[in-house]
Amino acid sequence: MKVKGRVWKIEKDGKLMDDIDTDMIYHNKYLHITEQEEMAKYAFSNLEGWQDFPEKARKGDIIFAGENFGCGSSRQHAVDCFIALGINAIVAKSFGAIYKRNAINSGLAVLECNALDMAEVETGDEIEIDFETGEIKKNGICILKAKPMNKIQYAIYLAGNLFRYAEGI
Amino acid sequence: MPTIIEKIFQMHTEDKVEAGNTIWLNIDLRTARDFAGAKVVKNLLKHYSSEYIEDATKTFFTFDCNAPANTIEYANNQQICREFARKNGIKVYDVGRGIGSHVVIEEGLAYPGITAVGTDSHFNILGSVGAFGQGMGDIDIAFVFKTGKTWFEVPETVKVNFIGTPSAPWSAKDLALLCVKELRRKVLGRAIEFYGEIVDELSLAGRITLASMVTEMGGIIGFIPPNREVINFYSKRSGKEIKPVYADDATYEKEIDIDVSNLEPLIALPPSPSNVKRVRDVHDIKVDSVFIGSCTNGRVEDMQAVAKILKGKKIAENITLKVVPATREVWREMMNGEIMKELFNAGAIISHSACAGCASGQIGMTGEGEVQVSTSNRNFKGKQGAGDTYLASPETAAASALTGYITGVDEI
Numbered sequence: 047m048k049v050k051g052r053v054w055k056i057e058k059d060g061k062l063m064d065d066i067d068t069d070m071i072y073h074n075k076y077l078h079i080t081e082q083e084e085m086a087k088y089a090f091s092n093l094e095g096w097q098d099f100p101e102k103a104r105k106g107d108i109i110f111a112g113e114n115f116g117c118g119s120s121r122q123h124a125v126d127c128f129i130a131l132g133i134n135a136i137v138a139k140s141f142g143a144i145y146k147r148n149a150i151n152s153g154l155a156v157l158e159c160n161a162l163d164m165a166e167v168e169t170g171d172e173i174e175i176d177f178e179t180g181e182i183k184k185n186g187i188c189i190l191k192a193k194p195m196n197k198i199q200y201a202i203y204l205a206g207n208l209f210r211y212a213e214g215i
Numbered sequence: 216m217p218t219i220i221e222k223i224f225q226m227h228t229e230d231k232v233e234a235g236n237t238i239w240l241n242i243d244l245r246t247a248r249d250f251a252g253a254k255v256v257k258n259l260l261k262h263y264s265s266e267y268i269e270d271a272t273k274t275f276f277t278f279d280c281n282a283p284a285n286t287i288e289y290a291n292n293q294q295i296c297r298e299f300a301r302k303n304g305i306k307v308y309d310v311g312r313g314i315g316s317h318v319v320i321e322e323g324l325a326y327p328g329i330t331a332v333g334t335d336s337h338f339n340i341l342g343s344v345g346a347f348g349q350g351m352g353d354i355d356i357a358f359v360f361k362t363g364k365t366w367f368e369v370p371e372t373v374k375v376n377f378i379g380t381p382s383a384p385w386s387a388k389d390l391a392l393l394c395v396k397e398l399r400r401k402v403l404g405r406a407i408e409f410y411g412e413i414v415d416e417l418s419l420a421g422r423i424t425l426a427s428m429v430t431e432m433g434g435i436i437g438f439i440p441p442n443r444e445v446i447n448f449y450s451k452r453s454g455k456e457i458k459p460v461y462a463d464d465a466t467y468e469k470e471i472d473i474d475v476s477n478l479e480p481l482i483a484l485p486p487s488p489s490n491v492k493r494v495r496d497v498h499d500i501k502v503d504s505v506f507i508g509s510c511t512n513g514r515v516e517d518m519q520a521v522a523k524i525l526k527g528k529k530i531a532e533n534i535t536l537k538v539v540p541a542t543r544e545v546w547r548e549m550m551n552g553e554i555m556k557e558l559f560n561a562g563a564i565i566s567h568s569a570c571a572g573c574a575s576g577q578i579g580m581t582g583e584g585e586v587q588v589s590t591s592n593r594n595f596k597g598k599q600g601a602g603d604t605y606l607a608s609p610e611t612a613a614a615s616a617l618t619g620y621i622t623g624v625d626e627i
């Protein structure tokens with residue numbers, strides 16, 4: 047399966063930011079919220095320079111980030127806020143382990159790509175990602191290869207979430 | 216030969232356990248705490264119509280984040296869990312019992328060799344007793360409540376060897392901070408096994424401290440092979456025969472040696488737990504508040520260490536010293552001895568057992584510009600309020616409360 051979208055590089059001083067933790071993504075002030083739609087407003091609500099992300103992001107956008115994205119707590123809110131915003135995928139150099147699970151289980155595509163820094167992509171560029179091969183294309187040309195999802199993860203993504211996947215096994 | 220995690224996994228799956236493989240893992244112990252618990256319940260009610268719980272005797276709620284609730288939203292969430300628990304025969308360790316990961320150790324529910332999951336990112340603390348524990352999100356946990364299993368990518372294992380014996384005074388927290396500094400990035404997404412004389416001798420409390428910070432090292436879990444003390448503890452608590460899992464001749468992804476002969480009091484400067492410095496290199500930092508507690512340093516041994524330093528003394532003027540035992544059992548032990556009295560007389564505020572300041576709970580937040588020394592495990596911006604949090608051992612925290620500046624215990 048392939049998705050297309052506009053890129054947001056989450057950068058600081060011209061470099062993809064490492065160690066963006068769950069508190070930066072979704073502050074613990076808003077943890078009592080249980081309605082997913084409401085969470086959209088607070089995506090990156092505690093990440094300096096990115097607090098206005100929910101206003102700027104459009105449905106279908108793709109996020110690029112550095113290493114260890116989503117490290118920190120186990121809060122699902124930090125995934126749900128991006129689903130609520132309609133984010134298509136997050137590509138990072140690596141993810142916090144719990145974050146990666148949470149994202150896969152709720153059908154948010156996450157891909158790892160060690161060489162993400164090398165990509166000739168700017169914020170605002172349209173790209174296409176193939177989840178099965180991991181290929182990332184700009185203007186039809188492959189510019190980067192991310193690690194494809196493994197079989198179980200891809201099946202969960204296709205089913206929509208872990209619950210729906212489980213119905214089929 | 217398999218590593219500890221591979222051995223434990225193989226006892227809990229029919230799939231082939233090998234690093235890199237994704238397997239279906241049977242889970243012995245399933246818990247949810249108050250903040251994500253309500254979402255677990257909502258997920259179950261939304262996706263299933265009945266039979267929400269595969270085995271109620273293996274399923275628990277633990278309320279520790281906001282206990283008792285100080286906002287209506289949290290109170291509502293707790294009540295959602297309580298009512299669901301009542302209907303489904305699930306036991307709730309309600310507000311006041313303490314931090315969930317410690318409660319399951321004390322209750323003998325999590326013991327060497329089992330698999331456990333909870334909605335707490337520090338549930339890997341159970342590596343301290345040689346069990347597999349993992350924090351997960353509310354979808355995962357709802358799924359485990361319903362099915363008793365989940366998928367897991369078998370991680371590679373890194374073997375960490377501690378070499379040498381420290382000559383200066385040190386605590387388990389200093390060892391944990393040293394590991395965060397040395398291992399960060401090197402163990403991302405890996406399981407760790409800790410070896411060396413220094414861990415053989417660690418008390419259960421010290422093991423909990425070290426294992427609790429594996430999350431900050433970036434690892435999945437850190438196993439400390441159970442010693443006699445741990446095995447005896449569990450034989451008593453669970454009434455079961457305990458069969459710890461050890462790795463013999465295992466194949467590791469890599470081995471990392473850490474020299475501990477120069478270990479000394481360390482402190483992590485805001486805003487990252489890996490920003491580790493020697494306490495004696497940190498000068499003239501005026502402290503406003505001190506927090507002693509959390510799943511990292513909330514055991515009675517930690518409180519003892521603090522009481523010993525504060526005994527017969529008063530904390531500096533205008534310092535708030537907030538002490539929160541990890542569990543009700545720790546509270547009781549503190550009351551039985553002199554600890555409670557000594558802390559009180561020194562000027563401490565002592566609160567009921569919970570995560571407290573670590574989870575924006577009741578014992579108070581920090582304000583803009585406020586400097587806090589905390590024995591917890593995270594000092595990310597905004598985690599404990601708007602102020603700056605420094606992570607240190609109970610000893611360093613107590614010494615700093617006395618002088619009003621960041622101070623090592625050898626300087627008082």
Ligand code: SF4
Nearest residue numbers: 337509510570573574
């Ligand atoms: S004390 Fe802090 S880190 Fe530990 S379980 Fe509670 S909130 Fe999490």
